[in-house]
Amino acid sequence: MLPTAENPTHRHFLIHKPYGYLSQFVGEAKKKKLGGFHDFPAGIMAIGRLDEDSEGLLLLTTDGRMSEYIRSKKVEKEYYAQLDGLIDDEALARLQAGVEIGIHNVRYQTNPCKAFRLSSAPAFAPRARKIRDDRHGPTCWVSITLTEGKYRQLRKMTAAVGFPTLRLVRVRVGGVLLGDMPSGAVLEVTDLEG
Known part of the structure; x- marks a missing residue:
């Protein structure tokens, strides 16, 4: 333009x-x-x-x-999230369908989204502040793509299905x-x- x-x-x-x-x-x-x-x-x-x-x-x-x-909501935002535990298919399906979360003490139903497990951990540099070590149990990485962005939404969504977010990295906005x-x-x- x-x-x-x-x-x-x-x-x-x-x-x-x-x-x-x-x-x-x-x-x-x-x-x-x-x-x-x-x-x-x-x-x-x-x-x-x-x-x-x-x-x-x-x-x-x-x-x-x-x-x-x-x-x-016309533009997708994709995130890679490291989760506490090994997310199962049922929890992924719940994320994909949308879950109820709290936003400033009000219940909110998230829109459906794209969510899937990553086959391997992304090659990000270590975070400045260590997350934790493997002695505290397994972790996994997922890709979640949203078209909305409420306050701490993605973290609240993964917690709602039983897998709290340990690390969150936005990897894409639109193209x-x-x-x-x-x-x-x-x-x-x-x-x-x-």
Whole structure:
């Protein structure tokens, strides 16, 4: 899309948000924020959020319309989650059908989603803060693809089926992939429609 008077040139960035950072640029003085990673332009905003304990692909833009579109239910968001225990087919089917979770003390039925076990652990670098070791029991990795994003939704969904999330990494937003981008890396792109 070419810039016009109605559509000024906007800037877009991909960031591999590390564990322990907030998806914001200002506020809560003692928390780590994204502004320290790069000299971002004025008006930059995170498209959606990853909580402080989550990692992975975060899109940034100066374009409010693009942000609104990507946050909509039209765009899939895929996550890899390391779960406590070995998830079974019944629990996966429950995730796929949607489960009831609590959002700010209100019961919410999640929409159906895509969910499956990964055959092997993804090749992510170790997290800055160790999760736990194998003495505490087995873990497994799953892929879960959502089109909604309520507060800590995915973590609440896996807990609701009996398999709490230990590590959560967003790997895809629409057609944009995290790929092998190292943790903390920032990449400016011409558009966000992958």
